[in-house]
Amino acid sequence: MQLKCSLKAALLGATLLAAAGSAHAQNVTLRALMEDVPETQIIEKLLPEFEKETGIKIEFEKIGYGDMHDKLVAQLVSPESYYNVLEVDFLWAGEFPTAGWLEDLNPYIAKSGFDLKPFIPSMLELLGQTKDATPILPMYNYSMGLIYRADLLDDAKVKADYKAKTGKELALPKTLAEYVELSKFFKAGGNVVGAAMQAQRGDPNAMEFSNYLFSSGGAYLDAGRKVVLNSPEGLTALKLYADNVQNGAQQGALSATLDDTMRLMCAGKAFSMVTYWWMLPQLDNKEKCPEVAGKLALSVMPGGHGESGGWGWGIPKNTSDESKAAAWKFIEWVQGKKVSIARALEGHAPVRSDVFEDEAVLKKYPFYKTGLDIVASGKSFPIFAYSAQYEDVLGAQLSLAAGGQAKPEDALKAAADGLTQLLAK
Amino acid sequence: MRVPAFADRDWRTGWAFAAPGLLTLAVVMGFPLVYAALISLSSLTLLKPMLQPFVGLKNFATVMADPLFWSALWLTIKYSLVTVLGEFVVGLGIALMLNRTVTMKPVYFAVLTIPMAMSPVSVALIWRMLLQPNLGIANQVMESLGLPRIDWLGNADLALWTMAAIDIWQQTSFVVLILAAGLASLPRDPYEAAEVDGATPLQQFWYITLPMLRPVAAIAVIIQLINEFRTYDLPYILTKGGPGNATEVLSFFAYRRAFLGLSLNEGAAAAFVLLLIVLGLTILFFATLERRR
Numbered sequence: 001m002q003l004k005c006s007l008k009a010a011l012l013g014a015t016l017l018a019a020a021g022s023a024h025a026q027n028v029t030l031r032a033l034m035e036d037v038p039e040t041q042i043i044e045k046l047l048p049e050f051e052k053e054t055g056i057k058i059e060f061e062k063i064g065y066g067d068m069h070d071k072l073v074a075q076l077v078s079p080e081s082y083y084n085v086l087e088v089d090f091l092w093a094g095e096f097p098t099a100g101w102l103e104d105l106n107p108y109i110a111k112s113g114f115d116l117k118p119f120i121p122s123m124l125e126l127l128g129q130t131k132d133a134t135p136i137l138p139m140y141n142y143s144m145g146l147i148y149r150a151d152l153l154d155d156a157k158v159k160a161d162y163k164a165k166t167g168k169e170l171a172l173p174k175t176l177a178e179y180v181e182l183s184k185f186f187k188a189g190g191n192v193v194g195a196a197m198q199a200q201r202g203d204p205n206a207m208e209f210s211n212y213l214f215s216s217g218g219a220y221l222d223a224g225r226k227v228v229l230n231s232p233e234g235l236t237a238l239k240l241y242a243d244n245v246q247n248g249a250q251q252g253a254l255s256a257t258l259d260d261t262m263r264l265m266c267a268g269k270a271f272s273m274v275t276y277w278w279m280l281p282q283l284d285n286k287e288k289c290p291e292v293a294g295k296l297a298l299s300v301m302p303g304g305h306g307e308s309g310g311w312g313w314g315i316p317k318n319t320s321d322e323s324k325a326a327a328w329k330f331i332e333w334v335q336g337k338k339v340s341i342a343r344a345l346e347g348h349a350p351v352r353s354d355v356f357e358d359e360a361v362l363k364k365y366p367f368y369k370t371g372l373d374i375v376a377s378g379k380s381f382p383i384f385a386y387s388a389q390y391e392d393v394l395g396a397q398l399s400l401a402a403g404g405q406a407k408p409e410d411a412l413k414a415a416a417d418g419l420t421q422l423l424a425k
Numbered sequence: 426m427r428v429p430a431f432a433d434r435d436w437r438t439g440w441a442f443a444a445p446g447l448l449t450l451a452v453v454m455g456f457p458l459v460y461a462a463l464i465s466l467s468s469l470t471l472l473k474p475m476l477q478p479f480v481g482l483k484n485f486a487t488v489m490a491d492p493l494f495w496s497a498l499w500l501t502i503k504y505s506l507v508t509v510l511g512e513f514v515v516g517l518g519i520a521l522m523l524n525r526t527v528t529m530k531p532v533y534f535a536v537l538t539i540p541m542a543m544s545p546v547s548v549a550l551i552w553r554m555l556l557q558p559n560l561g562i563a564n565q566v567m568e569s570l571g572l573p574r575i576d577w578l579g580n581a582d583l584a585l586w587t588m589a590a591i592d593i594w595q596q597t598s599f600v601v602l603i604l605a606a607g608l609a610s611l612p613r614d615p616y617e618a619a620e621v622d623g624a625t626p627l628q629q630f631w632y633i634t635l636p637m638l639r640p641v642a643a644i645a646v647i648i649q650l651i652n653e654f655r656t657y658d659l660p661y662i663l664t665k666g667g668p669g670n671a672t673e674v675l676s677f678f679a680y681r682r683a684f685l686g687l688s689l690n691e692g693a694a695a696a697f698v699l700l701l702i703v704l705g706l707t708i709l710f711f712a713t714l715e716r717r718r
Contacts, residue, residue, distance in 0.1 A: 073471060099471060199579075200665060201668065251574055252557065252577075253579060254581075260557065267560065269559060385472055392685045395665075399669045406669070
C-alpha cells in the first residue's frame with residue numbers, strides 16, 4: 001500500500017514537473033533571423049498554426065542575406081543569443097559547428113523519434129552531418145539552374161536572325177559556351193540582354209560563377225580535398241563568365257545582386273538568368289511580372305551541373321534549455337512531412353524526397369520534376385570553417401577578371417591560392 | 426598657505442558633476458578601446474575566442490604585409506580628401522548665398538539639413554536605386570537628355586567617385602551650417618572700410634572673408650576629414666568593396682578581416698591603424714581650436 005502511494009506520488013510529481021516544463025516552454029518566444037525570401041514568407045503564413053498547436057510564439061526578423069552572417073555571429077559569441085532558433089546557410093555549415101556554437105541535434109532527433117530517412121542525403125551532408133553529429137537540419141535547397149524566356153527561343157524572327165548570324169539552329173544551349181554565345185547574340189540584338197547577372201563581389205558572383213565552373217567540368221576541390229580550381233576547365237569557366245558579364249549581361253552587372261537580376265528579368269529585359277530553380281513561380285506570375293508570365297521555362301544549367309546550396313535549422317548553444325526544447329519543437333514541426341507538403345504547395349523547395357514525389361505537389365508544379373534533376377545534379381561550393389571568407393576572396397578575383405582589371409589566368413591563380421591558404425589556416 | 430586642490434570645494438563640486446559623465450565614458454568607450462587593444466595584440470579569433478597567447482605586434486605585421494591594406498589606405502586617403510574638398514567648396518558656396526539671403530532663411534536651412542538627418546544606410550539604399558543602371562532614374566534622365574547610360578557603381582574607374590559624390594550630397598549640409606554660422610559672426614566694419622576704399626566683392630571675399638573665416642573653416646574641414654576616414658556604411662551598402670577592390674576603404678578592410686575572415690585580432694589591428702590616423706587628425710583639430718583662441 002505504502003509502495004503504491006509512493007509510486008502514485010512519484011507519478012504525480014513527474015506529471016506536474018512535466019506540465020510545469022511544458023508550460024514553461026509555452027512561455028518561450030522563439031526568435032529567428034531569416035533571409036527575406038519567398039521561403040520565409042511561406043513559413044510565416046503557417047506560423048499561426050504552430051502557435052495554436054503548441055502555444056509557443058515565434059517571431060521572424062527578416063533581412064537581406066548580406067547582413068545575416070554578421071548579425072548571427074555577434075549573437076553567437078555573446079553570453080546569450082537573442083536568436084534562439086537559427087536559419088543557417090550551408091556556407092556557414094563548416095564555421096558554426098567548428099566554432100562550437102551549435103547544439104548537436106542527434107539527441108533531440110533520437111528523443112522525439114523524428115525520422116531522417118526521407119531527407120535527401122546530399123542535403124544532410126551539405127549541411128555538415130557527420131556520423132557523429134547533426135548540427136543542422138535541412139530546411140530548403142537552393143540549387144541553381146537556368147530560367148529562360150521560352151517565347152524568345154520559339155520566336156520565328158529570332159530563330160531566323162540567329163540562323164543568319166551563326167549558321168546554327170536556335171535551341172536551348174547544351175554547353176556553357178553555347179549559352180554564352182546565345183546570351184551575347186541576344187544582347188547584340190538590342191531588345192533584351194542575354195543574361196541578367198549578379199556579378200557583385202562576394203556571395204552573388206561567387207555563387208553565380210560556381211555554376212559556370214561546374215558546367216565546364218571544373219571543380220574547387222578533388223576527392224582528396226586538394227585544390228584543383230586552377231585548371232583548364234576553371235580557366236574556360238572564368239573566361240566565359242567574364243565574357244558574359246562584359247558582352248551578354250546588363251549594364252551594371254558588376255554591382256548587381258539577386259534583387260537587381262530579378263527586377264530585370266521580371267521587367268522582361270533579359271533572356272535568361274542563372275538562379276535558384278524555385279524562383280520560377282516568383283517570375284512566372286501574372287500579377288507581379290505581367291511582362292514575362294507564361295513565357296518562362298526552367299532547365300538544368302547548360303553543361304549539366306549547377307551550384308547546389310541549402311539552408312538549415314540550428315539551435316544555438318548559448319540559449320536556455322527551455323528555448324532549446326521549444327526550438328526543436330518548431331524544427332520538428334516545420335520539417336515534418338505534413339507541413340513540408342503544405343509549404344511545397346506554396347512554392348517551397350523541398351529537402352525531403354517524399355515531398356518532391358508527392359502527387360499533389362507535382363500536379364500543381366510540374367516543374368518540380370526538373371527541380372529534382374537540378375538538385376540531384378548540383379555540386380557544392382567548398383564547405384569549411386572559412387567558406388564565407390573564401391566567397392569574398394573568390395568574389396574579389398572574379399570581379400577583377402570580369403571588370404577587365406585582371407587577366408583571367410592571374411585571377412584564377414589568386415583565387416586558387418586563396419583557397420589553399422584558407423584550407424590550411 | 427596653498428590649499429591642496431582636492432580640499433578645495435569648487436574642485437570637489439566640479440569632479441562630482443563630471444564624475445557620472447566620465448564614468449559613462451570610461452565604461453562605454455574606455456573599456457571597448459582597451460579590450461580592442463588587447464585583441465589586436467592577441468591570438469583571438471572567432472573560432473578560438475581566447476586572448477592568450479599574446480603575440481605582440483604580429484597582427485599589425487600580418488595586416489601590413491597584405492598589399493590590399495595599402496591599397497585600402499590609399500583609397501581612404503584619396504576618398505577623404507576628395508569628399509572633404511567637395512563638401513567644402515559646395516558648402517562654402519551655399520553658405521555665402523545664404524549669408525546674402527534675407528527672406529525664408531529658416532526654410533532653406535530646414536531643407537538643407539534633411540540629408541544630414543538621414544542615416545547613411547538609408548542614403549546609400551536610396552542612391553543605389555536611383556543609380557541602378559537599367560531601371561534607375563539617373564540613367565533615364567541621362568537618356569532623355571541624349572546622353573549615354575552610365576554604369577555608376579559597376580565601373581571600377583567610376584565607383585569610388587560615385588560614392589564620393591553621394592557622400593558629398595549628404596555631408597555638405599553640415600559644412601554649410603558651420604560656415605554659415607561663421608559668416609554670420611563676422612564683423613561688418615572691415616567690409617564697410619573696404620567698400621569705402623573701393624574694393625570689389627571678389628577682393629572683399631579673398632582678402633577679408635576667407636582669412637576671417639579660416640579658423641571656422643579649419644574646424645569644419647577637420648571634423649569632416651575624421652568622418653570620412655571612418656566611412657563604412659556607403660561601401661558596405663553600395664558596392665561591398667567592389668568592383669574588384671575599387672571601393673575597399675580601410676574601415677571595410679578591417680570589417681572583412683574581423684567578420685568574414687573570423688580574425689578579430691587582425692581586424693582590431695587594422696582598426697587601430699585607422700584609429701591612429703583619426704587620432705592624429707583629432708590632435709590637429711584641437712591644436713586648430715587652441716590657435717583660434
